Amino acid sequence: MTPLIEVENLTVQFKTDEGLITTVENVSFTLMKGEVLGLVGESGSGKSVTAKALMNLNAGNTVYSPESKITLHTDNGPVDVLSLKTPKELNVVRGGAISMIFQEPMASFAPAISIGKQMVEQLLLHSDMNKAEAKALSIEMLDRVGIKDAAKRFDQYAFELSGGMRQRAMIAMALSTKPSLLIADEPTTALDVTIQAQVIDLMKDLVAEFGMAILFITHDLGVIAQTADRVSVMYLGRILESGPVRDVIGKPAHAYTRGLINALPKLDDLDAPLTPIQGDIPSPLERPSGCVFHTRNPELKPGSRYEREVPPLTEVSPGHFAALFPEDVL
Amino acid sequence: MSEPLIKVDNLSIHFPLGRRLFGEPPILKAVDQVNLEIEKGAFYGLVGESGSGKTTLGRAILRAAPISGGSVHYNDGEVSYNVEELNKTELRDYRSRAQLIFQDPYAALSPRMTVRDIIAEPLELMKITKSREETDERVREIAAKCRLNLEHLRRFPHAFSGGQRQRISIARALVCGPKFVVADEAVAALDVSIQADILNLLKSLQRDLDLTILFISHDLSVVAHVCDYVSVMYHGKIMEQAPTRALFANPGHDYTRSLLSAIPSLDPDRPLKAKVYAPEG
Numbered sequence: 001m002t003p004l005i006e007v008e009n010l011t012v013q014f015k016t017d018e019g020l021i022t023t024v025e026n027v028s029f030t031l032m033k034g035e036v037l038g039l040v041g042e043s044g045s046g047k048s049v050t051a052k053a054l055m056n057l058n059a060g061n062t063v064y065s066p067e068s069k070i071t072l073h074t075d076n077g078p079v080d081v082l083s084l085k086t087p088k089e090l091n092v093v094r095g096g097a098i099s100m101i102f103q104e105p106m107a108s109f110a111p112a113i114s115i116g117k118q119m120v121e122q123l124l125l126h127s128d129m130n131k132a133e134a135k136a137l138s139i140e141m142l143d144r145v146g147i148k149d150a151a152k153r154f155d156q157y158a159f160e161l162s163g164g165m166r167q168r169a170m171i172a173m174a175l176s177t178k179p180s181l182l183i184a185d186e187p188t189t190a191l192d193v194t195i196q197a198q199v200i201d202l203m204k205d206l207v208a209e210f211g212m213a214i215l216f217i218t219h220d221l222g223v224i225a226q227t228a229d230r231v232s233v234m235y236l237g238r239i240l241e242s243g244p245v246r247d248v249i250g251k252p253a254h255a256y257t258r259g260l261i262n263a264l265p266k267l268d269d270l271d272a273p274l275t276p277i278q279g280d281i282p283s284p285l286e287r288p289s290g291c292v293f294h295t296r297n298p299e300l301k302p303g304s305r306y307e308r309e310v311p312p313l314t315e316v317s318p319g320h321f322a323a324l325f326p327e328d329v330l
Numbered sequence: 331m332s333e334p335l336i337k338v339d340n341l342s343i344h345f346p347l348g349r350r351l352f353g354e355p356p357i358l359k360a361v362d363q364v365n366l367e368i369e370k371g372a373f374y375g376l377v378g379e380s381g382s383g384k385t386t387l388g389r390a391i392l393r394a395a396p397i398s399g400g401s402v403h404y405n406d407g408e409v410s411y412n413v414e415e416l417n418k419t420e421l422r423d424y425r426s427r428a429q430l431i432f433q434d435p436y437a438a439l440s441p442r443m444t445v446r447d448i449i450a451e452p453l454e455l456m457k458i459t460k461s462r463e464e465t466d467e468r469v470r471e472i473a474a475k476c477r478l479n480l481e482h483l484r485r486f487p488h489a490f491s492g493g494q495r496q497r498i499s500i501a502r503a504l505v506c507g508p509k510f511v512v513a514d515e516a517v518a519a520l521d522v523s524i525q526a527d528i529l530n531l532l533k534s535l536q537r538d539l540d541l542t543i544l545f546i547s548h549d550l551s552v553v554a555h556v557c558d559y560v561s562v563m564y565h566g567k568i569m570e571q572a573p574t575r576a577l578f579a580n581p582g583h584d585y586t587r588s589l590l591s592a593i594p595s596l597d598p599d600r601p602l603k604a605k606v607y608a609p610e611g
Contacts, residue, residue, distance in 0.1 A: 042521035043492070163380070192379035192548065197592040197604035219521065222594035226602050245598050263526040265551040267578065267593060274555060276527035280491040 004033045004180055004213050005054060005072050011065035012049050012058065012237075020063065021284045023049045025237045025292075031181065036207060036214045038228030038245065040221060040260075044281055046237040047217045051183045054215070055093050055100065056081050072097060074180070095126050099174035103186035105166035109158035115142075116154035119173045126177045141172040145202055164195035168202065175206060185217045200226055221260060225249055230319075233257050236282070236292040239313065243320030253322035253329070255297045291323060333405050335510060335542045336368040336391060340400035343386050360386040362566040363400065368510075368544060368559075370406070373536060375557030375574065376546045377589070383566040384546050388512040391544065392428050393421060404428065406509045426456050429508040433515035435495035439487040445498055446483040449473060452506045468505055475535060476501040493524035497531065504539065514546045529556050550589055554578050562586050564607075585609075 012024040024046040031037050041047045052058045054070060070081040074097055084090050102108045110118060116138055123134035135154070142150035145168040158166055167187060174182060184203070188196040204227065207214060216227055224231050225245060232242035233256065241254040252258045259277040266272060279296040282288060288295045291306040300306055305325060313321040314329050322329075343361040346354075361383045368374045378384040389395035391402050393413050402413035406427060416424055429452075432438040439448055449469045452458075459465040473483060476497045487495055496516065503511060513532065517525040533556060536543055547553050553560055553574070560577050562570045562585065570583040581587045588607035595602070 042523060193550070193592040194379065194588060194604060194607070197594070197602055200594065200602060201604070220594070221522075222596055225596050225598045226594040249596055249598070260522055261596070263522045264596070265526075265529075265549075265555040266596070267551050267554055267590070270554050270575065270578065274526035274529055276525075276530065277523035280493055280524070281521070283491075 002033050003030045003073060004035075005031045005070065007050075007054070008069040008071075009065070009067040010050065010053060010070065011068055012046070012053060013063045013065070014059075015061040015063060018285055022287060023237050023284065024053070027234075027237070027239055029232055029239070029242065031213050031215060033180070033213055034207065034211045035230065036216055036228045038224035038231035039215060039217045039234060040219065040224055040231055041234035042219055042281065044236065044284060045234040047234050048185055049237075050234070051100070051185055051215060051217055054081065054181070054183060055098050056084055056090060057094065057100075072181075091126070095122055095177055095179075097179055098181045098183060099177060099179040100183040100185065101167070101170045101174050101187050103189050105163070105170045105190075106158060108170055109166065111158055114155050114157055115161070115169050115173075119154075119176060122173065123176055137176055138172070141176045142169060145169070145172045145175075145206075146198075147172070163191055164198060167191060167195075167199055171199075171202065171206070175210065175212075178210070179212060181213045181215065183215045183217070186219070187216075188223060189218065189220070196223070203227065221249060221264060233260070236284075236287060238292050238323065240293060241320075241322040242313070243316070247317060247320040251317075251320075253316040253320065253324065254293075255299045256293045257322075259296075332370065334367040335370045335372075335404065335406055336366075336544070337403040337405075338364055338366045338387075338391065338400070339403070340365060341387070341390060341397065341402060342399040343383070343390055343395055344398040359566045361390065364563075364566075364568050366561055366568065366571065368542060370542055371536075371540065372542055372559055373533070373557045374542070374544050375553035375560040376544060376563060377548065377550060377553050377560060378563035379548060379589075381565075382563040384563050385514055387563070388430075388514055388544055388546050392430055392512055393424065394430070404510070422456060426452075426458060426506040427508050428510040429503040429506070429512070431500055431503045431511060431513040431516045434519045435492060435499050436519070438499050439495060439502075441487055443486070444483065445473075445478070445485055445487065445490075448487070448498060449483070449502045449505050452502060456506060458506055469501075472501045472505045475538065476504070476531065491524075492520050493527055496520060496524075496528050500528075500531065500535070504535065504541075507539075508541070510542045510544070512544045512546065515548070516545070517552060518547065518549065525552070532556065550578075550593060562589070 008028050010024055010027040013020045013022050039047045064082050072079045072081055081093055119138035120134040123129055139150045139154050142153055147153050147168055188199050228245045231245045231248050232239045235256050241257045262275040277296055290308045291311050294300055294306040311323045311325050314324050314326050316322050316329055341364045345358045347356045347358055349355055376384045386395050390397050397414045404411045404413055411424055450465050453465050478497055517528050545557055557574050560574050561568050564585050569585045585607045588605045592604040
C-alpha cells in the first residue's frame with residue numbers, strides 16, 4: 001500500500017489569554033490509500049485538532065511547532081499541507097483531496113440554502129463541471145447514499161430532513177468531489193443507534209466502492225471496532241497506543257486503553273463491574289510531565305520513570321505500538 | 331407487594347401542532363396511553379430513541395409537562411398525591427420529594443454562582459432550612475456524599491471537569507432529600523472513563539439515601555448495567571416492560587430486538603447486523 005498522508009511530529013499549541021496551551025504533542029501517523037484509521041479519545045484529547053490540522057483548518061491563534069510536518073501525496077506530487085497559505089493553495093486540501101463530515105449535520109448545512117444548491121456550489125468550486133453536470137452528479141450521489149426521491153430532496157432544506165438523512169446528505173456532499181481522504185469527526189455521535197448502524201454500513205460500502213481512505217474520529221470503541229482497520233488511542237494530545245484494531249482492542253498494551261475498555265458497559269456480561277478510570281482529566285493548563293496519563297494510572301508505583309520521562313512508542317507486537325518504556329513490554 | 335411509589339395510568343400528553351382557522355389542528359401524541367409502575371427503591375430504566383417521548387414522560391411525572399389524559403399517582407408512605415391535581419402548596423412539597431438530574435452539566439449550572447450557592451439554592455427557594463448554618467450543614471453533608479470537598483464549594487463551575495460538574499448537579503438535586511429522582515440522560519454528555527464513575531455514584535447514593543430512580547437513557551448497555559427494571563419506548567408508546575435481565579436475555583418485542591442488534595460490538599469479528607424495525611401502517 002502507498003501512503004496517502006504522513007503526519008510527522010505534529011505539535012499544536014493555541015495562544016490564549018492564559019498563555020500557550022498544548023493540545024497536540026508530537027503526534028505521528030501514516031494513513032495508507034483505502035485504509036480506515038480510527039482515532040479514539042475522550043474530550044480534550046486533541047483528536048479533532050489533529051484532524052483539522054490535516055486540512056490546515058485550525059483557527060488563527062494556532063501555533064504549529066517547526067518540526068511539525070504533514071505531507072499529502074496527490075497525483076501531482078507531495079503537498080506540504082502546513083505551508084499552504086492562500087485560499088487557492090488551500091483549495092487543494094480543503095474539499096479537494098480531503099473532505100470532512102462533522103458531528104452535527106444540522107449545524108453543517110446552511111439553513112436557508114437548499115441541500116442541492118450547496119452540493120452544486122462546492123462541485124463548481126472543486127471541479128470543472130458545469131451546473132447541469134454538477135446537479136446530475138449531486139442527485140446521483142444522494143441516491144447512492146440511500147436517500148429515496150433524491151431529485152425531490154435535492155430542492156429541500158436541511159430542516160426538512162431527518163437526522164439520519166441529513167448525515168447521509170452530508171456524506172453524499174463530502175464524497176461527490178471524489179476526495180482521496182474523508183475525515184469523519186464523530187459522524188454518528190448525534191444519531192440514534194439504529195441510524196448509526198445504517199451510517200456505519202453506508203461508510204463501509206463506500207470505502208469498498210470508492211477506495212478512499214477514512215480518518216474516523218470517535219470516542220466510541222464499539223464504532224471503531226466495527227469500522228476501522230487500525231486505531232490510534234489519544235489522551236491529552238498524545239498517541240498512547242496504536243495498531244491493528246483487533247490487537248489494540250483485544251490485547252490492549254497501555255493502561256489507558258485497558259481503562260477505557262473496562263469502563264465500557266458491556267451487554268454480554270451484565271455482572272461485570274463498571275470500573276472508572278480514577279481521577280479526572282487534568283486541565284490543559286496543567287499538563288502532567290512525563291507520560292501524560294501517569295496521574296491517573298493505577299498500575300504505576302510512586303516515583304516511577306513515567307512521572308519524569310516521556311515514554312517512546314515501543315512496538316509490542318508487529319505494527320502494534322504503545323507509549324511504554326521497553327522494559328515494560330512483555 | 332406494597333403499593334408502588336409511582337403509578338402511571340393511561341397517561342397521554344398531546345401537543346397541538348400550530349393553529350387552524352377552521353377545525354382542530356393536528357395533534358402530536360408525545361406520550362400515548364402509557365402505563366407504568368415504579369416500585370419503591372427501584373432503579374427503573376426508560377429507554378428509547380430521540381423523539382420517543384421518554385423525556386416528556388419523565389417530566390410529566392414531575393409535573394413539568396402538561397398532562398392531557400390519564401393520571402400519575404405518587405405515594406411514598408408519608409404522603410399520597412395525584413400529581414395532575416396538585417395545588418400550589420402540595421406542588422411545593424412534591425418538588426422537594428421528586429427531583430430531576432439534567433443531561434448536560436455544562437448548561438445546568440449557573441456560571442456566576444459558587445458551587446455552595448448552586449447546591450443551596452433549592453433549600454433556600456423551598457424554604458426547607460431555617461438558618462444559614464442549617465443550610466450550610468445540609469450542603470456539606472450532601473456534597474461529601476457526592477464526593478465533593480469543602481474547598482470545591484467555594485469555587486465556580488468553570489473550574490470543574492464534566493464529571494465533577496455532574497456530581498455538583500446530582501448534589502443539587504438531592505440536597506432537599508427527595509425520595510424520587512428522574513435522571514434524564516445523566517451520563518450521555520460524559521466521557522466513558524467518567525460515565526462509569528457517575529453510574530457507580532448514582533448506584534451507591536440510591537442505596538445510602540433510599541432513593542427511587544427513573545433513569546432515562548438512549549444507551550441500552552448503560553441501562554443494562556444499572557437498572558433492575560426497563561421500559562422500552564417508541565413513538566410515545568411503551569413497547570416492552572420487563573426486569574432488565576429478562577429483557578436483555580430474551581427481548582420480546584421486535585423493536586427491542588432491533589435496538590439491541592444495532593449496538594456495535596467491541597469484537598471486530600462480530601460484524602454489525604442491524605435489524606430494521608418497520609411496523610406496519
